[in-house]
Amino acid sequence: MAVEQDKIRNFCIIAHIDHGKSTLADRFIQYSHIVEDRQFREQMLDSMDIERERGITIKSQTVNLPYTAEDGNTYVFNLVDTPGHVDFSYEVSRAIYSCEGALLLIDATQGVEAQTLANMYLALEHDLEILPVINKIDLPAADIEGVKEQIEHELGLDPDDAVCISAKTGKNVEELFEHIVKKIPAPSGDLEAAPKALIFDSHYDPYRGVVLYVRVFEGEIKEGDTMLLMSSGASYEIEEVGHLRLKGIPQKSLRAGEIGYVIAGVKTIRDIRVGDTITIKEKPASQPLPGFKEVKPVVYSSIFPVDSNQYEELGKALEKLVLNDASLVYEKTSSVALGFGFKCGFLGLLHLEVVQERLEREFDLAVVFTAPSVQYRITQKDGTIITIETPDEYPDVTKIEKVEEPYIKAIIITPNEYVGGIMNLCMEKRGVQTSLLYLDKKRVELIYEMPLAEVLFDFYDRLKSISRGYASFDYDLIGLRETNLVKLDILVNGKPVDALSQLVFKDNAASRARAICKKLREEIPRHQFKIPIQGAVGSQIIARETISALRKDVTAKCYGGDITRKRKLLEKQKEGKKRMKMVGDVEVPQRAFLSALKASEGSE
Missing domain, CATH: 3.30.70.2570 (Elongation factor 4, C-terminal domain)
Structure with missing residues (x-):
């Protein structure tokens, strides 16, 4: 059943860690009745065991929700639930790319935090309509007026647009549905144009091959068409297209403005690249859609199988993981003590831990990870410049002229009583303070420039313990500086x-x-x-x-x-x-x- 474009709303939920994104997604699923009450469970969209155990979202997940509005029309919401942790900001950028609007969720007890700002800027870069939502209003510590003030001063949004809800109890969630219909624009796209769809995610199904999650921007994609992948030039016959309602619901076609899945019996995993454009061979598009910016790993570590006979299996497992996690980069390596393995690039330490757990659980592999490191640039005395990630690549000391390491701009937002302890931590980590700004009577924004290598080990854990969990942290890479390594x-x-x-x-x-x-x-x-x-x-x-x-x-x-x-x-x-x-x-x-x-x- 085709849905009219003006009845579609594509939006994502973005927020800082732990502000209630997955709980709000649960309420949406419950209110749209796509799951029977007896089958409902918490964190419906967090499908991986590791997500449920840690209580965090790692993968962006999409769900198609029907909603009958007050005006009597039935709308289709395509909701994308995104991670909040800084290590998964690449996932967030991919989700944002496939939407027209974003719900910016803010905890009524915590207020605006570092990741809230970072994700909002990401959404603004893509011209998304931002709807502020204040969550957790049922808690005794909720400060709704204070948060509205922060929305106006720190985010520059209209506080009168903010919807106050409790995702846990479901209070005012119906009102939020109406706001989405009114505030978030419908998608645009020419149904008659040459088809263009962006792959924003994928996973491997052992029976059906690679399942692609796509947002159709132009034209129509239907069963029986021959799809063409514009970056690799590979073509496949489409077996099935459909909407995502926790499981696939087959449809005759996906039209401009819709989000759904495509199955085409793709067995060659290397052909698929997240961020690639699909078109149809019979009516090909001339230009691909602008994909996501290439992700640059910041943490490097090598993975080795404990049993050297599992080397081939480890290679296949990494190949399947990359389908589902486009920010993972790997190449072959070897070690005297540990044999053959793979050198991998990650977006952060949590990302590394998640990959390790997924390899052990989903692929039943026992693996050893070497100490994480960053990428250093070394200028040798003969003028040659090399970049290294692992200690075994480190040249003879006598040949080195200078070594440079990556630096970050760290943004920390904290209640003012913890400022002293956090400053000591940043100084210990070789940080140089560039700014200290009082956001209001209670909160301070600290900006430091510090080496990325110092943040790798225990910085995040210690920041949380010093501030009793109240400080929030975000960072951007700012380039290389000389160091004594x-x-x-x-x-x-x-x-x-x-x-x-x-x-x-x-x-x-x-x-x-x-x-x-x-x-x-x-x-x-x-x-x-x-x-x-x-x-x-x-x-x-x-x-x-x-x-x-x-x-x-x-x-x-x-x-x-x-x-x-x-x-x-x-x-x-x-x-x-x-x-x-x-x-x-x-x-x-x-x-x-x-x-x-x-x-x-x-x-x-």
Whole structure:
């Protein structure tokens, strides 16, 4: 059944983390009755186990909702629920691209936060109509008037347009439906033009191949057409098109302005690129739609299978993950200690953790990740410039002229009582303050320039604990600056473990080395001989821990008698241990790798 363009509303929900996006999406689904009450559960659109456990949205999800308005017309809402975490801002930008409007959700108890601003600017860049929504008005700490003031002063939006709701109790959600119909514009697009549809997401179905999620901007796409992928030039016959109502509802066609899915039996995963344009071979479009800007990874880490026989499986798993997560970048690599693996680029540390958990759960793979690092630019004395992401690429110190590392502009919004603690944290992380602005009587905006590498480890966790969860954080990359970098090697029993090598700022090397050695001492099981664990920069040892040897009581059978007899047995044992130490290899268990990689800087 074709839907008239003026009855369609495409919109996304954008907000800071934990302001209630997924709960509001649940209320929308309940009120449109596309799910029976007995099948309803919380976080309907968060389909991955990891999303439900952590209570966060990682993937943008789309759902098609019918709504009969007060004017008697039936409208179709295409709702896109987006993540709020800074690591998934690429997901948000893709969702925004396929919509005409955005609900900007603001927590009535927390007010406008860093990600609220960042996501609003993203929506404004794409000329979206923004409808402010104040959520959690049922809470005793809700300050509706204060938030309206922030909407006017900090966001520059009309506070009278704001709809006050409680997504949890459902209060005023019906009123919000009416506002969406009136305020958010209907899509435009010529039904007779050459078809153009943008792929904004995809996933792999083992029975049907790649399922593409598309927004049709021009023309019409229907079953039986031969679709053409404009970037790769590959063509496939379309088997099915339809709307997304938690599961696919097949339709005869998708027309300009609609959001839906396309199945075309695509088995060659490499042909599909999120951000590509689909057209129809019989009536091709001349120009593709402008895709999303190419995503640039900021954190690099290598992944290795624990069982080297699973290398091929790991490669296939990454290929399928990239379909569903276009911001993941990977290439082949190898390591002396860990064998063959893949060097990957991520948008942040949470992104890295999510990929690790998805590999373990969805593909049943046991994997080891090396210490995360950023991309450094090195100018050598002969004038050549190289970029490196991993410690094993670090050239000989004598050849280096200068090293540059990426810097970020960090924007922190916090209640004013936590400013002192946050300033100390930023200074400890080599941050330079560029601005301090009192937004109102209670809240302060701090802007710092600091190295990205310092934010990687424990910055976010410590910021949250210092501010009791009230501070919010967002960042933008601002370029490269000169730094004093060293390569930190970790030696176990005198042998360097390449998977634990790290590139660190010189002044932080000793504290980082001590933290890792301490962690390894706790995790590596004792052997029959002493095991030294050392941190080294070049030939200089800067940290050491020792795992004492297991000792068998060889004198247990000596009852009485001369002391020299006991001494002889102990000497013999000592010789054996010395010989064992020379030939004995120390196995570093996987959990020791993981805990060493989590050893946060400065925790001694």
